[in-house]
Amino acid sequence: MALAILLSVVLFAVSTSIHYATLCSISGVLSRMPPRPHLGLTIAMMAIALAHVVEATLYAVGFWLGDTALGLGSFKSESELDWMDHFYFSLVNFTTLGRGDLTPTGHLRFMAGIEALQGFLLITASGSFLFQVMRGSVPLSRR
Numbered sequence: 001m002a003l004a005i006l007l008s009v010v011l012f013a014v015s016t017s018i019h020y021a022t023l024c025s026i027s028g029v030l031s032r033m034p035p036r037p038h039l040g041l042t043i044a045m046m047a048i049a050l051a052h053v054v055e056a057t058l059y060a061v062g063f064w065l066g067d068t069a070l071g072l073g074s075f076k077s078e079s080e081l082d083w084m085d086h087f088y089f090s091l092v093n094f095t096t097l098g099r100g101d102l103t104p105t106g107h108l109r110f111m112a113g114i115e116a117l118q119g120f121l122l123i124t125a126s127g128s129f130l131f132q133v134m135r136g137s138v139p140l141s142r143r
Helices: 002-032 037-068 083-094 108-134
Strands: none
Touching: 002 037, 002 108, 037 083, 037 108, 083 108
């Protein structure tokens, strides 16, 4: 269990750092652009979506390692899992969609709970950021 907690803390910290850096970068770009609401929103949406995919990918690597190399648990599935299945589970879990066609067992359940919590927090932060962009302000900027 200690290994699952450690891996979850590392994934949480790295994903949070990536997300914050992404939002700060978007703010920097938007603060240097002439006011073009549609373009600013498009840039912000694309960058945030990419950040979420990268963050889910990090968790997918964690699930894959936990499943195949670290012995933290496995997944209940009707077929043998490959990398894409781990990525699919992570993306569905990160977005808190929770389809249920893959079910983690063992200590991977803890990691899945942490990922869902972080996904909820980061998606909420992203929504708040995008709302501010739609209002015409530049979030996280000092101007």
